[in-house]
Amino acid sequence: MNSRNARETFRCAVLSVVKHAYVPRGVASHPRFELVVVADDASMPEWVHERNQTFADEKGIPYVQDVEQAINEFDVQVAVVSSEAERHCDLSVRAADAGLHVVQDKPMSTSVAECDRLVEAVRRNRIKFLMWNRNFLPALVHARETIESGAIGRLEAIHVDFYFSKDSGPPKTSDKPGNPPINWLERQIEAHADGSDGGVGRQPMGELEIEGIYPLAYIRMLAGADVERVFARTATHFHQANVDNNVEDLASVTLEMQRDILATLSIGRIGAASHPDIGEIKLHVIGSEGALIISEARPEVAVYYKGQPATEFRHRRLAVDNDYLLMENFRTAIETNSETILDAIAGRDICRTVQAAVQSGRTGQPVDVA
Amino acid sequence: MEVADADSDRANQCAEQLGASVITDGLASLLKDHCDAFDAAIIQAASGTSLQTFISAAEAGKHLLIEWPPDFTLHDTDAIIEACRSHDVRLMTGQASRFVPAVQTVKSTLESGVLGSPGLLRIHRWQPPRSDDTQSGPRRSIQEVDLAVWLFERLPTEVYAVARSRAGAPPGNSTFLQLHLGFPDGGMALIDNTTMQPGGEPYFSLSMIGSTGAAYADEHHDMQLLYGTGRPKALKTGQGDEHVLAECREFVSSIQEQREPAITGADGRLALEVADAVAASIENGRAVHRKGKRYELA
Numbered sequence: 001m002n003s004r005n006a007r008e009t010f011r012c013a014v015l016s017v018v019k020h021a022y023v024p025r026g027v028a029s030h031p032r033f034e035l036v037v038v039a040d041d042a043s044m045p046e047w048v049h050e051r052n053q054t055f056a057d058e059k060g061i062p063y064v065q066d067v068e069q070a071i072n073e074f075d076v077q078v079a080v081v082s083s084e085a086e087r088h089c090d091l092s093v094r095a096a097d098a099g100l101h102v103v104q105d106k107p108m109s110t111s112v113a114e115c116d117r118l119v120e121a122v123r124r125n126r127i128k129f130l131m132w133n134r135n136f137l138p139a140l141v142h143a144r145e146t147i148e149s150g151a152i153g154r155l156e157a158i159h160v161d162f163y164f165s166k167d168s169g170p171p172k173t174s175d176k177p178g179n180p181p182i183n184w185l186e187r188q189i190e191a192h193a194d195g196s197d198g199g200v201g202r203q204p205m206g207e208l209e210i211e212g213i214y215p216l217a218y219i220r221m222l223a224g225a226d227v228e229r230v231f232a233r234t235a236t237h238f239h240q241a242n243v244d245n246n247v248e249d250l251a252s253v254t255l256e257m258q259r260d261i262l263a264t265l266s267i268g269r270i271g272a273a274s275h276p277d278i279g280e281i282k283l284h285v286i287g288s289e290g291a292l293i294i295s296e297a298r299p300e301v302a303v304y305y306k307g308q309p310a311t312e313f314r315h316r317r318l319a320v321d322n323d324y325l326l327m328e329n330f331r332t333a334i335e336t337n338s339e340t341i342l343d344a345i346a347g348r349d350i351c352r353t354v355q356a357a358v359q360s361g362r363t364g365q366p367v368d369v370a
Numbered sequence: 371m372e373v374a375d376a377d378s379d380r381a382n383q384c385a386e387q388l389g390a391s392v393i394t395d396g397l398a399s400l401l402k403d404h405c406d407a408f409d410a411a412i413i414q415a416a417s418g419t420s421l422q423t424f425i426s427a428a429e430a431g432k433h434l435l436i437e438w439p440p441d442f443t444l445h446d447t448d449a450i451i452e453a454c455r456s457h458d459v460r461l462m463t464g465q466a467s468r469f470v471p472a473v474q475t476v477k478s479t480l481e482s483g484v485l486g487s488p489g490l491l492r493i494h495r496w497q498p499p500r501s502d503d504t505q506s507g508p509r510r511s512i513q514e515v516d517l518a519v520w521l522f523e524r525l526p527t528e529v530y531a532v533a534r535s536r537a538g539a540p541p542g543n544s545t546f547l548q549l550h551l552g553f554p555d556g557g558m559a560l561i562d563n564t565t566m567q568p569g570g571e572p573y574f575s576l577s578m579i580g581s582t583g584a585a586y587a588d589e590h591h592d593m594q595l596l597y598g599t600g601r602p603k604a605l606k607t608g609q610g611d612e613h614v615l616a617e618c619r620e621f622v623s624s625i626q627e628q629r630e631p632a633i634t635g636a637d638g639r640l641a642l643e644v645a646d647a648v649a650a651s652i653e654n655g656r657a658v659h660r661k662g663k664r665y666e667l668a
Contacts, residue, residue, distance in 0.1 A: 156536065157546055159562055161492060163579065172581065231530040231657065235556030237489040237581055250489050250579065252558045254550045260534055262548050264560050266492050266579075274584035280577065282590075284494055286546075286564055288536060291496065291573070293590050364528055364552070365657055365668060 009034040010331070013076040013100070015067055015091045016040045016083030017055045018048055020195045023082045023105045023132050024055065026323030032331050033078065038063045039070030040083070047189055048084075067091070071098045081105060084201030085209075089114035092129070096121040101128040101334055103327075106213045108347035110203060112355055115348035122344040128333045130340040131347040133217045134296075136325035138318075140218060143283060143294045147222055153289030155223055157262040161282045162215040164207075164268070165275035166196045168239040168249065181244035194311075196269075204245035206234065207269050208253075208354050215265050215281075216350045217342050222285060225258035227353045227369050234361030238271050253357045254366075277313045372408050374400040397423050401430055409433065410625060412618070414464065417441040421449060428453035428461075435621045435631075437464035438638055440509040447642055451635040462621045462631035463638030467513045468520060469613035469620070472587035476578055480521060485580030488522050491559040496573040499565050508533070508649040511547045511563040515648070516633075516641040518551055518559040521578060525640060526559070528552030529647040529658040529665065536565075549648055571606070 010033050014024045017038060027033050038056040040048060042065040049065065056063035064070040071079075079095030081088055082105040089109045092102045096118070108131055109115050122129045134140065147155055169187050184204040191197035199205040234248035242249040250268035257263055270279065281296035300315040308314075326341070333340045356367040372392035375381035385393045392407060394400045398420075400408070410433035413424070419439050427434060434454060438447065454461035467473060479485055493514045508531065519525060529551055533544035549561035575588035593604040624631035647658040647665035657668040
């Protein structure tokens with residue numbers, strides 16, 4: 001596959017597409033990648049098949065209820081995995097074992113053991129793997145270039161706020177005696193309508209597990225260092241679904257990193273009322289010679305008008321080429337045998353950090369990241 | 371108005387600005403030679419200031435507004451609180467940060483209930499280094515600790531803190547103080563107190579995520595742009611020194627109205643208690659939990 005003609009497209013199989021399809025759409029934004037088939041296991045429930053079929057119909061490509069058959073029959077070189085979180089690694093391993101390069105939705109997994117299995121499959125099959133991320137947003141590119149230019153000297157500390165101002169079903173304390181607890185999967189399926197189904201799957205996930213990879217990937221990219229120790233506080237502060245399923249919707253994390261770098265992360269699904277747009281996402285970066293304050297949303301343009309729907313963002317992001325740049329990075333990795341911006345090992349390390357934070361939140365103790 | 375300072379240059383400069391009529395080398399001299407010339411003292415004391423000086427002031431009937439010296443112990447604080455109580459003088463803890471307009475707005479909004487219950491407080495305070503010892507140790511973060519206790523209206527039950535020093539910094543001088551506080555009912559705070567390079571501009575931001583809303587008081591939002599040659603520069607439209615004046619007004623009002631000030635000695639003591647837990651966490655590399663009425667290493 002590495003010898004593929006530079007003008008040929010990479011044929012991609014979409015292995016499950018049960019969320020809001022941003023990953024396969026992002027893949028297709030690059031002219032060298034072509035979606036040719038959607039596939040999933042026949043044993044999946046009907047709602048999964050419905051979503052797969054809907055996306056296949058939208059793209060005018062077939063939907064095959066047999067992953068291995070689709071891989072064998074459609075001459076694909078790339079798998080795009082966008083299933084429920086608990087199936088991510090398994091589908092990616094199967095694709096890797098079939099010799100496909102893999103683009104995978106976040107989170108990598110909620111299980112470090114599953115991540116280990118995927119890391120080994122990537123190594124064994126010598127394929128390229130890209131965890132979907134936001135590291136090519138304009139503000140992040142700007143931050144990275146500024147740091148690499150030496151403008152703030154040696155990086156010493158980095159603090160990230162990553163709040164999504166989204167609701168997630170009924171608010172906390174809306175529960176009444178005798179009400180059954182909210183079923184996580186049912187809630188996520190229902191949330192598909194407004195795009196707040198980032199935690200789709202049978203296994204309940206807190207905000208650290210659902211979204212943590214984005215800010216932790218920022219920290220990893222900008223610091224160029226691994227996390228060694230974690231202290232975290234976690235809480236169910238907003239949403240009854242999180243309370244009923246004992247997974248946090250608000251968390252704060254202290255990260256002690258290699259080279260004495262300090263980092264922190266505040267993260268939460270803080271409710272739609274708490275910010276006029278998608279949420280406050282900000283980086284404070286301190287170096288030996290200066291500091292940098294970055295608003296992830298910029299550049300943006302403000303739009304206000306009479307009758308504007310309450311759910312419409314007032315500030316619209318501009319010049320966002322993240323999808324294309326991720327796929328260009330992936331293409332380069334395949335064709336030059338280089339590493340992607342967030343490969344399997346990095347994804348596994350972030351999963352370890354997340355799991356350490358969840359453990360710390362439960363025990364009240366700092367946890368070493370193995 | 372009188373000024374007392376062991377540093378005569380600083381005393382003269384301050385006296386000139388304030389139009390003070392008396393200048394001495396310290397509070398003890400002021401009490402000894404000019405006791406009838408003033409009713410209250412505003413004290414920003416350095417380490418090494420004698421506890422007895424404060425107690426003597428209280429015994430002389432002077433109302434006190436004190437920024438606690440960095441080396442004061444809880445025992446010292448208790449002694450001053452008791453001296454002020456027994457001599458019926460007002461004791462206010464100096465904590466001007468509470469009076470900053472942006473912080474006042476966050477607090478009043480939180481108190482109005484529209485933000486719901488406080489969830490995650492985030493504070494960044496970056497400041498240029500100072501020559502005195504108030505900048506070096508964990509006590510440097512006491513203003514942010516006080517803000518956290520004030521906004522959550524309770525003491526943290528978990529404290530974890532990390533300190534780092536920049537290469538070349540004097541021993542014991544932490545460039546970075548990172549505080550992580552856990553409050554009952556799931557509340558939490560992340561506090562970053564950083565000493566910038568000499569000549570660096572200060573920066574402050576505070577955000578509070580509540581259960582039904584959020585408030586963001588961020589100097590990043592207060593920046594204007596100056597264009598010239600080269601890259602544009604950010605210019606901060608500041609909030610002035612109104613907060614210092616407001617602090618003094620509150621002190622004076624509490625004396626005139628014969629009531630407790632907005633920030634009592636006991637409030638200051640609570641912040642000191644947490645700051646000591648911060649120091650213990652840094653020293654031991656472990657979390658500190660509140661058990662009963664005291665903090666213990668977990």
